[in-house]
Amino acid sequence: MMRIVFVDDDPQVLEGLRRMLFGRRDVWQMRFFTDPQAALAGLEQEAAELVISDLQMPGMDGVAFLEQVRQRSCETIRYVLTGVLDHPLLGHAMRCAHQVIAKPCRPNILCEVIERAAAIKARLSEIKKTTLFSDLNDLPVMPDTHRKVLDVLASPNASPRRLGQLVAEDMGMSARIVRLANTPWFGRSGHFHDPVQAVLFLGVKTVEAVVLTEGIFSHLSPELVQTFGIGGLQAHCLRVGLLARTICLDLEFSAEQTEASSTAGILHDAGKIVLLLKAQEMFGQAIQQSRIEGLPLYEVERQLLGISHAELVGAMLQLWAMPAEIIEATACHHRPSEAASRLGSSSSATLADIICLADVIDHCLCSSGVDGVTPAFDYQRLGQLGLDEVVAEWTRRHIDIYNKDIFHECQYA
Numbered sequence: 001m002m003r004i005v006f007v008d009d010d011p012q013v014l015e016g017l018r019r020m021l022f023g024r025r026d027v028w029q030m031r032f033f034t035d036p037q038a039a040l041a042g043l044e045q046e047a048a049e050l051v052i053s054d055l056q057m058p059g060m061d062g063v064a065f066l067e068q069v070r071q072r073s074c075e076t077i078r079y080v081l082t083g084v085l086d087h088p089l090l091g092h093a094m095r096c097a098h099q100v101i102a103k104p105c106r107p108n109i110l111c112e113v114i115e116r117a118a119a120i121k122a123r124l125s126e127i128k129k130t131t132l133f134s135d136l137n138d139l140p141v142m143p144d145t146h147r148k149v150l151d152v153l154a155s156p157n158a159s160p161r162r163l164g165q166l167v168a169e170d171m172g173m174s175a176r177i178v179r180l181a182n183t184p185w186f187g188r189s190g191h192f193h194d195p196v197q198a199v200l201f202l203g204v205k206t207v208e209a210v211v212l213t214e215g216i217f218s219h220l221s222p223e224l225v226q227t228f229g230i231g232g233l234q235a236h237c238l239r240v241g242l243l244a245r246t247i248c249l250d251l252e253f254s255a256e257q258t259e260a261s262s263t264a265g266i267l268h269d270a271g272k273i274v275l276l277l278k279a280q281e282m283f284g285q286a287i288q289q290s291r292i293e294g295l296p297l298y299e300v301e302r303q304l305l306g307i308s309h310a311e312l313v314g315a316m317l318q319l320w321a322m323p324a325e326i327i328e329a330t331a332c333h334h335r336p337s338e339a340a341s342r343l344g345s346s347s348s349a350t351l352a353d354i355i356c357l358a359d360v361i362d363h364c365l366c367s368s369g370v371d372g373v374t375p376a377f378d379y380q381r382l383g384q385l386g387l388d389e390v391v392a393e394w395t396r397r398h399i400d401i402y403n404k405d406i407f408h409e410c411q412y413a
Contacts, residue, residue, distance in 0.1 A: 001027065001028065001029050002027065002028045002029065002049055002050065002114070002117070002118045002121070003028075003029045003031075003046070003047065003048040003049050003050070004028055004029065004030045004031070004048060004049070004050045004051075004052065004114065005030075005031050005032075005033065005039055005042065005043060005048040005050070005051045005052070006030065006031070006032045006033070006052050006053075006081075007032075007033045007034075007036055007039045007051070007052070007053040007054060007057075007062075007065060008034065008053070008054040008057070008081070009034050009035075009054065009057040009058060010034075010054070011034055013054070013103075014032040014033075014034065017032065017110075018030070018032060020107045020110065021107075021110070021111070024111065024114075028114065031048070035059075036053070036057060036059070036060040036062075036064075036065040036068075037059070037060060039051075039053075039065065040065070040068055040069070040072070043069065043072065043073070043076075044072075047073055047076070048076060049076065049077060049117070049118070049121045050076070050077045050079070050114065050117045050118075050121075051066065051069050051076055051077070051078050051079070052079045052080075052081050052101070053065055053066055053078075053079070053080060053081065054080075054081060054082060055080050055081075055082035055084060055089050055093060056082070056084060056089065061089060062080055062082070062089065062093060063089055063092045063093050063096065066078045066080070066093065066096045066097055067096045070096050077098055077117050077120060077121065077319070078096060078097045078098055079097060079098060079099045079100070079101055079113070079117075080093045080097045080099070080100045080101065081101045081103050081105065082100065082101075082102070082103060083102065083103045083104065098319050098320065099113070099320070101113060116318075119318070120315070120318050120319050123314075123315045123318060148166060149163060149166065149207075149208055149211050149212075152166055160199050160200045160203070160204055161196055161199075161200065163199050163204060163207060164194075164195055164196030164197070164198070164199035164200060165196060167195050167196075167199055167207065167211070168195040168196060172214075173210075173211060173214055174195040176210060176214060177195050177198045177199060177202070177207060177210060178192050178193065178194075178195055178198045180198070180202060180206075180210060180238065181197075181198035181201050181202050182198075203259065205259040205260070205262065205263055206241070206245075206259070206262050206263070206266075208263065209241065209262060209263035209266040209267055210238070210266060212266075212267065213234065213237060213266050213267055213270055216270045216273050216274075217230065217234050217273060219273065219277055220273065220276065220277070224276055224280070228276060228284075228370050229370065230273075230276075230370070232366075232370075233269060233272065233273075233370045236269065236362055236363075236366075237265070237266050237267070237268065237269050237270075238266060239362050239398075240265040240266070240268060240269075240355065240358045240359050240362050241261075241262045241263070241264075241265030241266035241267075241268075241358075242262065242265070243265070243358040243361060243362060243394070243398055244261040244262060244264065244265035244351075244354050244355055244357075244358040245258055245261055245262040245265070246394070246397070247261070247354050247357060247358060247394060248261045248354055250390075250394075251349065251354075253354075257325070257351065260323065260325050260326055260329070260351060261329070261351050261354050261355065263326050264325075264326045264329035264330050264333075264351055264355050265354075265355050265358055265359075267313060267317065267326070267330055268310070268313065268329075268330045268333050268355050268359060269309060269313070269370075270313045270316070270330075271308070271309030271310060271311070271312035271313035271314075271316070271330075272309045272370050274309075274312055274313070274316065275301070275305070275309055275312065276370070279305060282304055282305055283301075283305070285304060286300045286301050286303075286304050286305065286372070287370065287371070287372050289304070289372075290372025290373050291371075291372055291373055294373050295372070295373060296334065296372065296373060296375055297309075297371070297372030297373070297375075298310055298334045300372060308334065310330060310331055310332070310333055310334050310335075311331055313330045313331065314327050314328075314330050314331025314332075315331075317330060317331075325351055326351075328350075328351065328352060329350070329351035329352045329354070329355050330355070332352040333352055333355040333356050333359055334356065334375070335352075336350060336352035336353040336355075336356045336378075336381065337378075337381060338352075339351075339352035339353075340352070340353065347384065347385070348385070349385050349387065353381070353385065356378070357377075357382075357387070357391070357394075359375065360375050360376065360377055361391070361394060361395050361398050362398065363375055364395070365395070365398060365399060377391065
């Protein structure tokens with residue numbers, strides 16, 4: 001049974017939540033507290049899988065409360081439920097909360113949020129059973145900059161221009177977005193200097209993915225960046241996202257699927273960064289063993305760590321409430337047949353198939369820096385999809401673009 005703790009200093013809010021969720025009391029064990037200190041004492045007596053807290057409270061505010069929850073039980077999923085989305089505390093809350101929920105919140109929305117949290121806990125429980133989890137502690141929260149991007153997108157006045165203005169405030173991010181817009185992958189080169197115009201050209205979803213992966217990569221120390229060639233890994237992620245977009249356009253996927261493929265491609269190897277942050281020695285051993293034994297890196301990761309980088313990024317993106325198709329595509333990009341089986345798409349390409357194909361093509365042409373043995377094409381699956389004859393053409397086009405492209409290696413200050 002899912003154990004949930006609600007904290008809000010307003011008794012009427014808690015009573016409203018109690019009435020709203022009364023019909024779920026048989027499947028969720030819910031406790032309600034007006035005092036954060038009392039909630040902490042209650043959590044000491046009995047843990048909870050999910051804590052949902054108000055932001056503005058007298059004495060101990062929601063940020064201080066959730067930080068205490070994180071320190072005492074890093075496995076607990078932590079959400080903020082607030083009606084003030086422009087409060088200064090919200091920026092601090094983003095560092096210790098996995099999601100921010102706006103109130104008032106309709107019953108069906110809140111139930112969906114809690115059910116999603118239950119699914120997340122099921123996946124994290126599998127991770128906990130591995131030897132990795134003792135070193136992993138908890139998965140990272142969403143980067144601050146990306147949360148700001150999501151706030152902009154959720155605003156009634158959301159626009160690519162406003163997003164471009166936000167990107168322009170971060171010099172490093174601004175430079176990366178402008179460089180991406182000028183890559184030949186998008187059919188133009190050397191025309192953009194203004195980050196606002198670059199965002200208008202690239203589109204919101206592509207920029208959102210770049211901002212997110214930039215935030216993940218920024219956690220690494222300069223020593224790790226140098227030792228593991230992280231610039232090459234991020235460049236690889238960008239190229240995979242762009243190639244996935246090209247493949248989807250060629251296959252006449254919908255605009256929504258094409259955008260999702262670009263996002264998934266850019267994020268597909270973010271699990272490697274989590275492994276570098278939390279299990280560096282074992283991950284380094286996995287890379288070496290993959291190269292020596294000629295086994296795919298994700299297989300060696302599962303042998304040594306109990307989980308692959310692909311499964312790990314899927315769990316992290318699920319925790320951040322990313323769209324289901326992006327979670328599926330990243331988590332299954334080394335085993336796309338699993339996604340096809342779940343989706344009933346044995347004879348048609350899924351986004352996981354596209355990310356897998358783009359990933360292998362790019363790996364075959366160049367190293368990403370954080371690599372084991374170069375992965376191979378699954379020609380049986382490609383034949384099943386009728387794509388085996390066109391792989392050579394996509395590879396040739398990727399070579400042409402790569403030879404011209406500025407994304408050979410992303411630079412870090």
